[in-house]
Amino acid sequence: MHDEGRTAPGLTRLLDAVLGVGTDLELRGTLQHIVDSATEVTGARYGALGVLDTDRTRIVELCTAGLDDEARERIGRLPDGHTGLLGALVREPRPLLVADIAADVRSTGFPPGHPPMRSFVGVPVRVDAAVFGNLYVTDKQDRSPFTTDDLALLRVLAAQAGIAIGNARLYESAVQRERWIEGAAAVTTALLDGTTGSDALMTVADKARFLAGAAAGIVLQPTARGGMEIVAAATGPGDDAADFLGTQIAPGSAVLEQLLGGEPVFVQDSASDPRMTTPVRSRFGPSMLLPLQSGGKLIGTLALPRRPGAAPYTGVERLLASQFASQAALAMVMADSRDARERLAVFEDRDRIARDLHDLVVQRLFATEMMLESTRRRTVAADMDELLGRAVDELDSTIQEVRTAIFALQQPPADAPTTVRGKVLRETAGAAALLGFAPSVHFEGAVDSLVVPPVDKQLVAALRGALAAAHRRPSVTSVEVRIDATATLPDGRQGVRMTVTGDGERDSGGDETATDGDGTRTTTVTWQSPF
Missing domain, CATH: 3.30.450.40 (GAF domain)
Incomplete structure (x- = not known):
């Protein structure tokens, strides 16, 4: 028969604990409230709630009561539930009442710095029928042994704790889900805003x-x-x-x-x-x-x-x-697609500008040049002939520069090459879009290592001009580009020589033109520079 004088206060404390254990929606706060309530209900000096891992084989978190920060620091590493009475409760999740811890065969003693403990009560805490962890109390404040009444009070509290933990976990999951959803939305917004x-x-x-x-x-x-x-x-x-x-x-x-x-x-x-x-x-x-x-x-x-x-x-x-x-x-993926569409729009716009320059500006400039050339041929005044000659040359130079700009605008949408070979091949690939065929390219010598700044930029600029000149020649069907990094220049110095040869009729400029035996007219443009 139970001692009513001792049980009634315990029941009162249990009722208060049951009413208060579910008031905190935060999981961590709920766990701590459960441990505090357990020590209060049973009159224990120390209490703990060990949270198990998903495999329910070890303790991954331990909430304690009765131990201050200094005491926890002295204990050092907290138990993992593999040994001792805590391990026994992990392996066999059922109520455990021990009057003398030291005398129990399952006990493995306490680590250095751990406060002495004599009696022990432990019960499993279940959430949705699965063991969430174990609730323990040790040593009564009045140094009396724990009784079956204490064990019963702790079991009731553990049952209520399981409900409170379940609710707290649901709340925590909802909060976590909301944070992750907001985070995903923030990332999506950032990526689609032009990052x-x-x-x-x-x-x-x-x-x-x-x-x-x-x-x-x-x-x-x-x-x-x-x-x-x-x-x-x-x-x-x-x-x-x-x-x-x-x-x-x-x-x-x-x-x-x-x-x-x-x-x-x-x-x-x-x-x-x-x-x-x-x-x-x-x-x-x-x-x-x-x-x-x-x-x-x-x-x-x-x-x-x-x-x-x-x-x-x-x-x-x-x-x-x-x-x-x-x-x-x-x-x-959506951000990449957006970037690809934006790049495509830029290249389409550049291609349109290039076509407009070619179809409108260049043609009008060329027509004006022809009109001036015709006027020049009909005039007899020497000063007028010289003036018209300079105007024709200026127009021809302007046409060259505009066509060079057209080639630059129509470069393929790729990363800018860093080697001389890559730059030359990119220029010829861009010229192929207007010429209607790909120029042949030949390299001699260690072009990438020998041709260094600023010679490389000068070479590419000269190549653009030569390709633009080739494009404006009527009936052009082939262009050959030869880059020789082993050339000996006329002054005896070593340097690079670029030769651009193409067929078709010469329209203007100082290109060297020859007529082959079959009547084909070839034009050669040579550019060279010392290293």
Whole structure:
């Protein structure tokens, strides 16, 4: 028969605890309130609530009561639930009442700095029929042993705690979901507002790091050799993002194969997981690697590693982060499409300007030149002949410059080449659009290493002018460009010589023109400069 004098106050305290345990919607606050209520209901000196991992094999978080910061610091690392009475309750989640901890065979003692404890009561806390963690109390304030009444009070409190934790988790999930949705919307808005490619990757990395509570947000993209390389990294205080850039995942690794298959990778500990092969893995603990894919195509990977010893990602966090990655990938593809459309519009506009220049300006200038040339031939005054000659030359020079501008406007939409060979090939490729055929190009010698600034710019400018001159010659059907970096110039110095040869009739200028045996007229333009 229970002692009514002791039980009635306990029931009163239990009622107060039950009424108050669900008042805090924050999960962390709810857990702490449960521990405080447990010690108050049972009159215990110390209390704790150990939260288990998703596999329910170890304690990943421990909320305590009765221990101040100094006491916790003396204890050092808190128990993980693998040994002792806490481990027994993890392995067998059922109520446990121990009158003397030291005498129990399951006890493994206390670490140095741990306060002495004698009696123990522990019960599992279930949320939706699954064990969420275990609630413990030790040592009564009045030093009396715990009774079955205390165990019953704690079981009732644990049942109510399960309901309160479930509600708090629902609330936390809703808040988390709202934050991730807002984050995905912010990323989408930023990417579609004109963010450049590198800034877009940094936007995704930084926002994901903040939302996930990760130590870093990292974006990897496929390499030409089949691996992946870190191209953007956002870190918190104390870390330098530059340390991660350029780090690669080798082709054929287990993580990469899973990502290429469109599957996310979840890691409990980056430093010890054999699937993780990058040099930076030792700096992190729990991690998520999420594929950035759209339309079945993998465009990158979003990695969100946490600090060593940090809490693993929950199922809700994994789901929300995966949804964020999918939304971010779609936004990145849309941003790329927008950039491509804008570039296409620019090139179309440039092509239209080039056509207008050719069809209107050049033709009118050419017609004016012909009129002046005709007038010049009919006049007999020497001073007038000289004046008209200069006007014709000026018009011819203007036509050359306009045609050179036309070639520049009609360059293909590609990244600007950096080598001399690349620049020459780009100019000839652009000329092919107007000539109707591709000029043949020949190189002699180490052109890229010998032809240095400012000679390279002078060569390209001369090439543009020669190609423009070739285009205006009637009936032109072939053009040959020869770049010789081993040439000996007339003054004996070594230099580069460019020769542009084409058929068709000569229209004006100082080109050398010859007539072949078959009647074909060829025109050769030579440009040369010392290195």
